[in-house]
Amino acid sequence: MDQSKAPPQESRRAFLKGLSASATLAAAVAVRPAAAATRTVQYGMLIDTRRCIGCHACSVACKAEFDVPLGNTRSWVEYVEKGEYPNVSRNFLPRLCNHCSEPNCVDVCPTGATFKRAEDGIVVVDPERCIGCKYCVQACPYDARFINPVTGAADKCDFCLHRVSRGIAPACVETCIGRARIFGDLNDPNSEIAKKIATNPVSVLRPGMGTEPNVYYIAADHSDEQERRRGSYVRVTTHRKEKERR
């Protein structure tokens, strides 16, 4: 699944907001979201892409944990290949729900089925209240959501709430061959994740969307859109049914 020939995507919303970089995935040194400070716990994930080897152990761990139906993904890994021979790079970008502090999906949900947990900031879907209207699927700027064909309800990564609440790390974190994924409480300054974020340049995906993601990256490669517009070779492979990437 690649989109090497896909035309550059202009992000209309980003444009309307007057952001200079209309890159789909723009880099930014992240600032701790103010909203989270009022919460006791805000779970988040930090993915150190320097350690990521694109092995998909996380993708399959997540698939198995929830028996996610074919065609849908809670967790996936994108390959970004760029450059001119012989100076070629391939970087890996693991993806999942960002458990945003200002989640678009929550804003648009007409029934309150999608909400952000007060206890820990995990964005969840209550399948009992979900009517399958797909508003959230459209609203999420990260393509993190899908309608689960088995339940008919919206679905996505829930930070493995059923594990975390029982004292076990998320499935993708447990298995990560590169030990690239760190999960923890962003609001606890002594947590490993908070310390790593404090001491490393980090970024989030599409910061211009105002979603305030809680998934952070170290050394994520965000330059593919600019490179593409410069006419350089860029090939993004999403490894999912959705070839296009948001």
Added chain:
Amino acid sequence: MTQRRDFLKLGAAAAGASLTGGTLVSAAELKQGGEDFSPLSGAERTAVPTTCWQCVSRCPVIGYVEGGRLAKIGGQPASIRTEGLLCAKAQGGVNQVHDPDRLLYPFKRVGKRGSGQWKRISWDEALDELTAHLGKLREDGHPEKFMFHYGRMKASSSKLIKSVFLAGYGTKTIGNHTSICEGGKWTAQELTWGSHYDNWDFDHTRYVLNFGSNCLEAHTNHTSVAHRLVRALADRRVKMVTFDVRLSNTAAKSDQWVPVRSGTDGAVALAMCQVVVEKGLYRGKGEEFLKFCKFTAAPQASQKEKLDALKAHLASYTPEWAEKISGVPAETIRTIAVEFASSYPAVVISYRGAVAHYNGNDTERAIQMLAALTGNIDNPGGRCKAVGAKWKYPKFPGNKPKAKKLKIVDGFPGQAKLPTHHISHQVLKMIKDGSAGRPDVYMWYCYQPVYSNGDVAENIEILKDEKLIPYTVCVTPFYDESAALADLILPDATYLERWDWEDMVSPNQVAEYYIRQPVTPPPGEVRDFADVCCDLAKRMGFPLGVDSKEEFVAKSCELTHGVKEAGGFAYMKSHGVWHDPAAKPKYHSFGKVLKPEALAANGVIFDPATGVYWNWRKSKAKSADEAKSKGYAHTKNGYKGYVGQQIGDAVYSGFKPDKVNKSGYFELYSTIMEEKGLPALPTYVAIPEHQAMKDNELVLTTYKVAAQVHSRTQNCKWLSEIYHRNPAWVNPQSASRLGVSDGDPISVKSPAGVLETRVQVTPAVAPGTIAISMHCGHWEYGRYASGKRAETGSQDVPGEVIWWTDNGAHPNWIIPNRADPTNGQQRWMDTVVQVSKR
């Protein structure tokens, strides 16, 4: 919507994850694994420690069972090898058990062979039929006409099936698949340091130099090695340089990717050796190690004589010479050689990218030389001798018959001079030829003779021919391309439904003992083939002393020192893994000075020609006199009696031979090769077919990806969903010369056939190369691999939609079965192809 209702009842109400409220455990206290819960009900899933078999790494894992059904496979936190981590492939193993196309019963063909018409039969009928065939051959005194061909068979399965059952039966017509795997690398290592396997000590290294290994995606010890390599690169900022024709993910994570012309890694390695010697960079650790190396014909050469021989041999292998051959700039070679030699401890690693060539044997020997010259042999941080579990197991009761053999597993006469791991990819050609005899019964186990070898069309033609092979038996859990050509199919258990003890090498030089146990019972009438062997042997009147593999494994646990004291079988069933907590990592195994008692033992004699002390009684020599007159090197199985190597005034443990009668030196000068008319010292030989290539020709290379295991995992839907199509990679320079653009349909033609596929134009491959991965293009193997259901019956999966339709193309149709003339390795990476737009 019943499913949805059920889910809602179970899910939100029973609160697998109570969506509101609930006490939170501090993230700092989260356990990294060893438990799993149902996301629907919240109930704990039952954890069963067992062992993966998706690839040959055989990592300890935990199977998690929910309501009697295997739901998930996770890492084993107690494993010193994986440290609890687990790759994608291992986790896709769940799909092996639930494959809706899997074989559930024995089947017998009814139409013509290969016509796809099958009749379900009972095990009784199957065993009656098989016993009739096998029993008759044995009674007629022709057990060798039963050929058993396995692909992967390891540890207790190998011992029970090969060393007990087949030995008790009396056939030695046993094929493996090592020559299509890594046999060439193994032979080259046996010739230099005795044993076949190398471990790379990433935990202590300061520099990694890689020739053609993609160990971050696929390796014979994948997870255990990959996580350590990432740790070294990320935590200790170890520098890594990768030589490869293709930007693998391993190359992508290296500090430097150096594209190299296909099959020329040996030239680069020799040039690096030349730089090390010319600049005197061997001084220090390399010089100390020189004492254990053989560089000349004489066993007791001085350091000076060795260095002079080395200098003379390497003189012409300059970086400028290597640049012309490999396309790698001389300056790059020089810089990397100097960096490598100045970064002790440093490790040079290699695999099929470098070795599966016409000249692979000496490429591997040149790489061994580079490691030796810098003292990076069996040292912390270097290239180490393998350490694995040493299990004891029950032997065949009573006397084994003298086994007989058809000479069809080592290729045609003269095809390869030292095929120490056989030439399995020539077996079908040998059968067709017939001059060395043909088996009456050809049985294959955990093997895909049709798909996994080159020359696919010819494989099909031969296997289909009932005149060439009267009776074919396939033992497999899945209906694949080879099963389609069987007369009888025995439904084997998947690895998640069977017993084993396991012994794969430890990357930390401390042995790990571990077992495999059934996570769920086998479905339908599926049976582990080793259990079937116990029955067959009884029917034929030579009972094996155990009734099942479970009994074999249980007894092994009670026989094996360490495991037994830890609690034996019961302990292993509940813990899965064991290692000696007091064990120290093993290094410098060669440097032990032997005590005089060891040399005074009964039968031990000195061989002046090699400087080896050896026990002639363990060889095939009939008397001490015969042994002395023939000498160590020329006595059959002399190596089995190896005791130690005289070096100067002392006798050292040295580099113990494992397959050939080499001395205890690290043999860079190989008398064995010399006597076979091959170069004694590592030498570069150009690949003949690559010398006069035309404009529209490219060299085909194959590779593996992170989410698949060679031919075996495409039936795993979670893996095939990620990786199912494999367009051919071509560099933009080559593409424009050929007039093809990204996505174009192309024909790839070789002397073996034509492959139709699509092209992916990418700078991630060297010009002159076409790279096609080896996982795709199945035409059987069930719906996820081929889009086609099994002809032996299948189940519906309600609501499931397989969204991909392109299953890719299989390169083996156009790769001929050829052999490295030294060691017999299949030359996977050598085929010259013509590419054109369709």
